[in-house]
Amino acid sequence: MMDVSGVGFPSKVPWKKMSAEELENQYCPSRWVVRLGAEEALRTYSQIGIEATTRARATRKSLLHVPYGDGEGEKVDIYFPDESSEGSLPFFLFFHGGYWQSGSKDESAFMVHPLTAQGVAVVIVAYGIAPKGTLDHMVDQVTRSVAFVQKRYPSNKGIYLCGHSAGAHLAAMMLLADWTKHGVTPNLRGFFLVSGVFDLEPIVYTSQNVALQLTLEDAQRNSPQLKVAQAQPVDPTCRVLVVVGQFDSPEFHRQSWEFYQTLCQGEWKASFEELHDVDHFEIVENLTQKDNVLTQIILKTIFQ
Numbered sequence: 001m002m003d004v005s006g007v008g009f010p011s012k013v014p015w016k017k018m019s020a021e022e023l024e025n026q027y028c029p030s031r032w033v034v035r036l037g038a039e040e041a042l043r044t045y046s047q048i049g050i051e052a053t054t055r056a057r058a059t060r061k062s063l064l065h066v067p068y069g070d071g072e073g074e075k076v077d078i079y080f081p082d083e084s085s086e087g088s089l090p091f092f093l094f095f096h097g098g099y100w101q102s103g104s105k106d107e108s109a110f111m112v113h114p115l116t117a118q119g120v121a122v123v124i125v126a127y128g129i130a131p132k133g134t135l136d137h138m139v140d141q142v143t144r145s146v147a148f149v150q151k152r153y154p155s156n157k158g159i160y161l162c163g164h165s166a167g168a169h170l171a172a173m174m175l176l177a178d179w180t181k182h183g184v185t186p187n188l189r190g191f192f193l194v195s196g197v198f199d200l201e202p203i204v205y206t207s208q209n210v211a212l213q214l215t216l217e218d219a220q221r222n223s224p225q226l227k228v229a230q231a232q233p234v235d236p237t238c239r240v241l242v243v244v245g246q247f248d249s250p251e252f253h254r255q256s257w258e259f260y261q262t263l264c265q266g267e268w269k270a271s272f273e274e275l276h277d278v279d280h281f282e283i284v285e286n287l288t289q290k291d292n293v294l295t296q297i298i299l300k301t302i303f304q
């Protein structure tokens with residue numbers, strides 16, 4: 001691959017010096033799991049997601065498959081605390097990961113139990129994954145899902161966006177959204193960006209792009225890392241937490257750290273956490289637990 005760094009300086013874009021094989025490795029999260037083999041890690045992740053969703057649907061008041069648009073699959077599941085005055089609650093929206101080509105809302109209700117138990121409504125958002133859906137379309141869908149929640153619950157006590165991996169990318173794109181064309185400004189109070197990808201250019205050169213078919217222009221247009229410095233927070237008190245797992249790959253660490261640094265250069269109220277002893281999948285699996293550090297950070301941010 002072409003080396004575009006200056007001679008004698010440490011590269012700001014280390015991935016451009018990597019072999020195709022190394023780049024592939026860096027962007028394959030399951031290969032960095034230490035507690036299990038790659039396949040078993042993916043299986044466990046999906047199992048825990050399915051179990052959490054089954055439990056949430058069986059035990060929580062919910063509205064399932066609510067359309068936020070006319071397109072196929074433009075649906076959300078909304079889970080409520082037990083005794084709730086439906087509308088005037090904090091709303092926590094979750095965008096699942098899976099490299100924009102796998103995963104669904106029906107296996108992603110990880111955090112519903114602990115958050116609803118504390119009085120937070122949780123919305124699990126579906127979007128049209130690749131190869132059927134394009135990344136531009138997914139970003140538009142996610143934008144409309146956020147506008148939908150604000151319109152349906154105008155007296156909400158704050159909207160919090162959380163995404164994992166590819167879903168963290170989609171959540172981060174909401175930092176750049178132009179809400180004027182959606183007829184509503186959502187009451188965004190916080191972002192939780194978990195093990196995300198914020199500069200999509202390296203993805204273009206990995207096998208992930210077989211389904212995604214991103215051109216370099218698509219990747220740049222959809223890279224919050226390149227755009228967020230010029231964006232203005234609608235509300236300067238809105239918190240942005242960038243989180244990465246200890247066992248995420250070096251490239252995932254770099255992506256999170258550099259995005260955090262760029263947020264700090266702007267007017268964003270950003271913070272950064274590296275979570276000890278967790279990999280790319282455990283970081284979300286553990287959101288099923290009320291005592292987990294990230295669950296506690298989320299609750300503290302919402303109720304501070």
Ligand SMILES: N[C@@H](CC(=O)c1ccccc1NC=O)C(=O)O
Pocket residue numbers: 028029030031038042045097098099100103164165166167
């Ligand atoms: N094929 C990928 C799967 C993957 O990256 C992934 C799977 C579930 C949830 C998030 C993921 N990563 C980013 O969106 C891997 O083997 O790690």
